Amino acid sequence: MNAVAAPADDDAAAADDLLAQSRAARVYDVAHESALEAAPLLSARLGRPVLLKREDQQPVFSFKLRGAYNRMVQLDPAQRARGVIAASAGNHAQGVALAAAKLGIRATIVMPVTAPQVKVDAVRRFGGAMVEIVLAGDSYSDAQATAAQLQAEHGATFVHPFDDPAVIAGQGTVALEILRQHPGPLHAVFVPVGGGGLLAGVAACIKALRPEVKVIGVQALDADAMARSLEKGSRVALDEVGLFADGTAVKQVGALTFALCRQHVDAMLRVDTDAICAAIRDIYQDTRCVPEPSGALALAGLKQYVAAHARLDGQVADGALVAIVSGANMNFDRLRFVAERAEVGEQHEAVFAVTIPEERGSFRRFCAALGRHSITEFNYRIGDASSAHIFVGVQIASRDEREALAAAFRAQAFDVLDLTDDELAKLHLRHMIGGRSPLARHERLYRFEFPERPGALTHFLGQLHPDWNISLFHYRNHGADYGRILVGIQVPPDEYALLPPFLAALGYPHWDESDHPAYRLLLRE
Missing domain, CATH: 3.40.50.1100 (Rossmann fold)
Structure with a gap:
């Protein structure tokens, strides 16, 4: 601090x-x-x-109409006749628009092109025929520069979103x-x-x-x-x-x-x-x-x-x-x-990249290290004959629990990278794990659904056939009643007959997506 x-x-x-x-301040005419x-x-x-x-x-869903109206209600008749101009990322614009409609003053409002559409639409709705919207620049400061230029050309009164005594008094x-x-x-x-x-x-x-x-x-x-x-x-x-x-x-x-x-x-x-x-x-x-x-x-x-x-x-x-x-x-x-x-911001989700040996039993050891933690995300695509790289999100209660999980992975001799505070991983890399792999021979692709409850994914992982290799896995908890998983399983052609009884024994609704056109185009060799 x-x-x-x-x-x-x-x-x-x-x-x-x-x-x-x-x-x-005259804010209660509108607020x-x-x-x-x-x-x-x-x-x-x-x-x-x-x-x-x-x-x-507030009527415009923010405090900004207080200052905007308090400034505009103090304009003299000549100033009202020339109209006003404002620059805003959205909320001040809505306040100016509502004030313009209430006072019968024409307003030109410059908004950055990055302003959320909900705010642009609201300005049009609140201001109606009294408001003209100009989109310019990427931030408030860019929009303000355009507004200053337009003000010099037309002589309108600039209604500043913050640096004006009447506006500040209204917010007070x-x-x-x-x-x-x-x-x-x-x-x-x-x-x-x-x-x-x-x-x-x-x-x-x-x-x-x-x-x-x-x-x-x-x-x-x-x-x-x-x-x-x-x-x-x-x-x-x-x-x-x-x-x-x-x-x-x-x-x-x-x-x-x-x-x-x-x-x-x-x-x-x-x-x-x-x-x-x-x-x-x-x-x-x-x-x-x-x-x-x-x-x-x-x-x-x-x-x-x-x-x-x-x-x-x-x-x-x-x-x-x-x-x-x-x-x-x-x-x-x-x-x-x-x-x-929000889960990461509250320290309720930890995100790891874990490397495990590409050998029988290592996946079960990975699941054992997870224990009873609820998994929020699981991404894997086979790409290396000797090791598997897994991106996993895990629900936690505290930073101490996050550190304990990392220690549990290391105790299994797995390499661990804690990505919880990594912006690149959270924004981009988590969505880019996949692609074609020459190692994914005899891959069958299945989509599963299961009731979303603590431990459900770990239970699913524990039931997968021990003799068939998992070549692709994707899961993300979306807060729904049912979890959805995409799994690639490498099954030799001479063992295809074993698939139907295995899938039936799992007991989860499932769909064979092995011939899906997008899968064949993007993920299958």
């Missing part, structure tokens, strides 16, 4: 001024006071009272609600950070009213412009930003937000993609709602904070911990990736 310089005494006036602006909900499952697991500030419940109303909703002991508020508007507004208001409450910003590890800027003492411009948490993918924070955060923020945290995915799942389990990656940033930081303090001093000081769930504009097609990575 990176500490931020303590506020000086003469900064109090600036915080008081922003507090007054937040109290007078509502969002719930501050207990997260009972998380609280029980972390041993701390955890509260979620549900900004994902989130803090006023938290303090009003939870007047009891409050240890810290965790805030997702992109350009810093929400963090600046929340921090200034909280420090003006309850300076003992910690305000902690949380950024994605690959989009940490605010954390780097506060560490350096001046604004840092990143060359590139990661786009998984697209709502906070900002290359450079604002001048005003930086100054306010430098004065009032207690610390900054960085979290990786796996931790964000785990936090998305945590929020779903407690609320049955799915936040977008940026919306889960704060909770990922909260969990990291609790874990770090538990290691250092055994406890976190008294008081509730609040995470702002800032948005829920999630593209549906990201859910598969999130579900897959």
Whole structure:
């Protein structure tokens, strides 16, 4: 955790001024006071009272309409007539679109081409005929450059997503609600950070009213412009930003937000993609709602904070911990990736590459080393006459269990590579194991289904014919009621008659895919 310089005494006036602006903000023309909900499952697991500030419940499914509307409602008639222009990765764009429709102001909104389609569609829906969308660049900063050019050409008012006093004051109303909703002991508020508007507004208001409450910003590890800027003492411009948490993918924070955060923020945290995915799942389990990656940033930081303090001093000081769930504009097609990575982010899945001898009995020794652990993924394709390379994912309860599994493999004289924290393996290599093999002679391909329960895959592996070689194996747990396996078995032609009784004895539904055209094209010599 990176500490931020303590506020000086003469900064109090600036915080008081922003507090007054937040109290007078016109956000409730379009927004509502969002719930501050207990997260009972998380609280029980972390041993701390955890509260979620549900900004994902706003009409545009994020907090951004607060600042956007508060800025636009203050425009004079001449400014309204010239219209507004904005740049946004999506959530601010929706706020501007809704405000434009509400106030009757024409708006041009520049969004990066990487913005999730769900956000682009929502901007059109909220803004209707009052909004024109321009797609440009790969990040918010690229879109902002295009917006600045268009503003110079047309003279419209630029509605900044974060570096504007009225926008920051609008976002500060989130803090006023938290303090009003939870007047009891409050240890810290965790805030997702992109350009810093929400963090600046929340921090200034909280420090003006309850300076003992910690305000902690949380950024994605690959989009940490605010954390780097506060560490350096001046604004840092990143060359590139990661786009998984697209709502906070900002290359450079604002001048005003930086100054306010430098004065009032207690610390900054960085979290990786796996931790964000785990936090998305945590929020779903407690609320049955799915936040977008940026919306889960704060909770990922909260969990990291609790874990770090538990290691250092055994406890976190008294008081509730609040995470702002800032948005829920999630593209549906990201859910598969999130579900897959959440297990690793929670340290519930370990991923190994294990090399075993290509000899009779070694596969059974491998299964014995796995014990009763549930297997989440199993990939193998014959490719070497002397050794077999297996990619396996295993469900675990802790890092200690992961280390114990690696030790169990080594005790069988297997070479082990722990890939749990390896980005290349998790993103790409796990999907590329296979291909044709000249060693896969007399291969028969079968697809099996079995009831998905702990130990089921290990039981299946233990029943495979000891005299026939396994030349291909693929399994991935998808959270369904039934597991699905693809197996290549090398059966000499003179033993084909033994296959039907063997398959019947296994007792699992199965299909012969040996003549499948895609298999013959891609995997068969």
